[in-house]
Amino acid sequence: MKRYFFYIVFINSINNIIIFLPNVILRDRYNGSLMAIIFAVPYGTFFLYYFIKSIIKFPNKSYPEILKITMPHWVQVSIMLFICMFWYISGFMMLIALIQMIQRFILPYASEYLLLVLIVFIIIFAAKTEGSTVLYALEIFIIIIALAIGFIFIKSILNSNFSWDSCMEVVTHSFTFPTLSSYAVTTYMFSGYTDMIIFNRYFNNENFQFKHIWLIPVLELALLMFAFFIPIGFFGTQGVSSFTYPWVAATDCIDIKIGLIERTMYIYLPVFFLTAVINIIVHWHVSLELIKGMIQYQFNFTNINKISWYINIMFALLPFIFINKFSNENVVLYIGNDWLIFRVFAEPFVVGFLVLSAYIARKKGIV
Amino acid sequence: MMRILRFVFLCIFVIQLTLINCGCTNKEINKRLFVAAIGIDKDKNNKELFMVTLTAVILEKQSTQYNNYKAEARTIAAAIEMLKAQVSREIDFSYTKVILFGKSMAEEDLTAALDWMMRVNDIETIAYTAICNPDSNSILEKRVQLQNKNQKSLLTNNSLLLALDNTGTSTNYITQVYLFDFYRRMSERGLDPFLPIIRIKEDHFEIDQLALFEKGNKLRIKTILSPEETQIFNMISKDKHNLNLYISSSVRNFVIRIQNVRHNYSINSFDGTEPEINYNIKITGVIAESTNSLNPIDLKTCEELTSEEIKSNIIRLLKKLRAENIDPIGFGLRYRSRNWNNLTKWEDWQGFYPNIDVKVNVIVNLKSTGLIR
Numbered sequence: 001m002k003r004y005f006f007y008i009v010f011i012n013s014i015n016n017i018i019i020f021l022p023n024v025i026l027r028d029r030y031n032g033s034l035m036a037i038i039f040a041v042p043y044g045t046f047f048l049y050y051f052i053k054s055i056i057k058f059p060n061k062s063y064p065e066i067l068k069i070t071m072p073h074w075v076q077v078s079i080m081l082f083i084c085m086f087w088y089i090s091g092f093m094m095l096i097a098l099i100q101m102i103q104r105f106i107l108p109y110a111s112e113y114l115l116l117v118l119i120v121f122i123i124i125f126a127a128k129t130e131g132s133t134v135l136y137a138l139e140i141f142i143i144i145i146a147l148a149i150g151f152i153f154i155k156s157i158l159n160s161n162f163s164w165d166s167c168m169e170v171v172t173h174s175f176t177f178p179t180l181s182s183y184a185v186t187t188y189m190f191s192g193y194t195d196m197i198i199f200n201r202y203f204n205n206e207n208f209q210f211k212h213i214w215l216i217p218v219l220e221l222a223l224l225m226f227a228f229f230i231p232i233g234f235f236g237t238q239g240v241s242s243f244t245y246p247w248v249a250a251t252d253c254i255d256i257k258i259g260l261i262e263r264t265m266y267i268y269l270p271v272f273f274l275t276a277v278i279n280i281i282v283h284w285h286v287s288l289e290l291i292k293g294m295i296q297y298q299f300n301f302t303n304i305n306k307i308s309w310y311i312n313i314m315f316a317l318l319p320f321i322f323i324n325k326f327s328n329e330n331v332v333l334y335i336g337n338d339w340l341i342f343r344v345f346a347e348p349f350v351v352g353f354l355v356l357s358a359y360i361a362r363k364k365g366i367v
Numbered sequence: 368m369m370r371i372l373r374f375v376f377l378c379i380f381v382i383q384l385t386l387i388n389c390g391c392t393n394k395e396i397n398k399r400l401f402v403a404a405i406g407i408d409k410d411k412n413n414k415e416l417f418m419v420t421l422t423a424v425i426l427e428k429q430s431t432q433y434n435n436y437k438a439e440a441r442t443i444a445a446a447i448e449m450l451k452a453q454v455s456r457e458i459d460f461s462y463t464k465v466i467l468f469g470k471s472m473a474e475e476d477l478t479a480a481l482d483w484m485m486r487v488n489d490i491e492t493i494a495y496t497a498i499c500n501p502d503s504n505s506i507l508e509k510r511v512q513l514q515n516k517n518q519k520s521l522l523t524n525n526s527l528l529l530a531l532d533n534t535g536t537s538t539n540y541i542t543q544v545y546l547f548d549f550y551r552r553m554s555e556r557g558l559d560p561f562l563p564i565i566r567i568k569e570d571h572f573e574i575d576q577l578a579l580f581e582k583g584n585k586l587r588i589k590t591i592l593s594p595e596e597t598q599i600f601n602m603i604s605k606d607k608h609n610l611n612l613y614i615s616s617s618v619r620n621f622v623i624r625i626q627n628v629r630h631n632y633s634i635n636s637f638d639g640t641e642p643e644i645n646y647n648i649k650i651t652g653v654i655a656e657s658t659n660s661l662n663p664i665d666l667k668t669c670e671e672l673t674s675e676e677i678k679s680n681i682i683r684l685l686k687k688l689r690a691e692n693i694d695p696i697g698f699g700l701r702y703r704s705r706n707w708n709n710l711t712k713w714e715d716w717q718g719f720y721p722n723i724d725v726k727v728n729v730i731v732n733l734k735s736t737g738l739i740r
Contacts, residue, residue, distance in 0.1 A: 163700070165703075168705065239551050257534075262491075
């Protein structure tokens, strides 16, 4: 069970380097992106460490249950109301970005409503399943994704047209204070661990030891470096900011001379699709379970199955209502950016509440 | 009830997978017209008009047929729209591997054409780019004419793709330039673009020149390298080793076949001094031909003669680039990447480059005299 924790963290970071990260850090490449990456690693690891240290004290309990035994009622309700929609909004932003990618590269003439019907129904159905099922599915997806990502990374670094001088040129601009948005987007690489507030239900002292945690900062740093430097290596320091999808364009520069397919883009696009779909499933599952848990434990409502269908229907309908607000690529980028900046300030609260709960539980002698 | 629902969702998932996985979205393969090459020219009489030529491949049983379609309009996108009226199929650019620009257009400005190429998402950026002399329309017409003589095979002796992508012939006369590489050089400071030039001969094409571009307000040809200079340029910039060098001396005249090239360069700039380019190149080769086979060859003296010859060639080429103030090898980018003085380094380099010192260090290692001594 231990490895599933790493999957949860990494699927979020791979999804981030696919959707929001490249645009922001490549735009700010002269304004301290590299410094943002360097700052983000200790920051993310710090919060991850204290979050896991605290939640490990509550074996087999999800966050609503933890709150119920530690906090007074009004605090429980306000915390839950504050955080329950975060994961839904994250998944929603990814869904919009995914729809736009499909419209741009796979089905250019399809209507976004048709695509939403196709994707949202499967996601809703998958998000409603057991959490353990979601984790097992995640493992299958991540094997495919990690292989393809590794292939693309190796293939691009060995490419003879990859310009290391351009990468070095960006490194000479690294001593600049980072912008808030590039800092937000790089710290988001780590925040997959917050999904544990629901998935902790399946983790206990026997199947989850707090080991090999050094793997996370090392791998995240490597992923961030790759995500930052590979488009620069292919498009130069000046040209790279002119692309709306820098990573899709960069993978199109890698040719597989002796292969079934020549364009690496056709490996990258399915990876994009799979990563976004599984990540939306994970995020909406967390959000759904949080709302269910809130109704069950905080409001003491018993007929939970019926409620969960209503929440599901609401989850499915919201994208249909709001999709035409996001018809423009730039709007998605700006709103995604604002959402990530908001998340930078919200995440310490989520971690802080949990650390506080662990403290109270120790005082009360529950754990 | 639950079982039925699950079945319905499974069906949706399968349908969705098939929908997304099929490559030809709602248009079958026999309703598409696959474009093999695009040629873009400016009209001779009216400079405002773009002339777009598409070479389309029509696959039939055991043979391929090539057809050219052309249209003129004020923009490239409009010309493509006009071409759609000429053909009854959907024009598909996803197999386009060769992109040609007319020479007269390249002497004016290529920015608009390049912008269209990069903005449209169905042209792959690993397509090969070249300039045509006199214009791309006549090259593509000639190509179709030559191809239709020999219908049986896709890749004939005159295939532009085989020549450009280095899988067929490999020679230092031909320079491979990907579309994305050209685009990168267009915007990168200290790295200037270049394209090979295809010339039309009676019954074949000749690709042995290189056009170097300047990129101020307009992206246009600044100078053209001769075939010999092109060979040397490909050797010193990309380590390509498919060339022979003729060396004459008082003792004997001989030809070196180069087998392996390794180069590196550095721009030394210490505080207060002007930078200088230090170019090191290491060459291994064998003797391919000699005018005099009576007395055996002394490899040591041959090495010295060769290194002097190569050194003078390289210095002449680098000084030519310096005199034209263009930088296709990327010395400026190297200077920028190794200098931490971010505020002024690019302006500094622009001041240094026109009279920078060039030092070339050649090490030649001749391995053999061939099968005879």
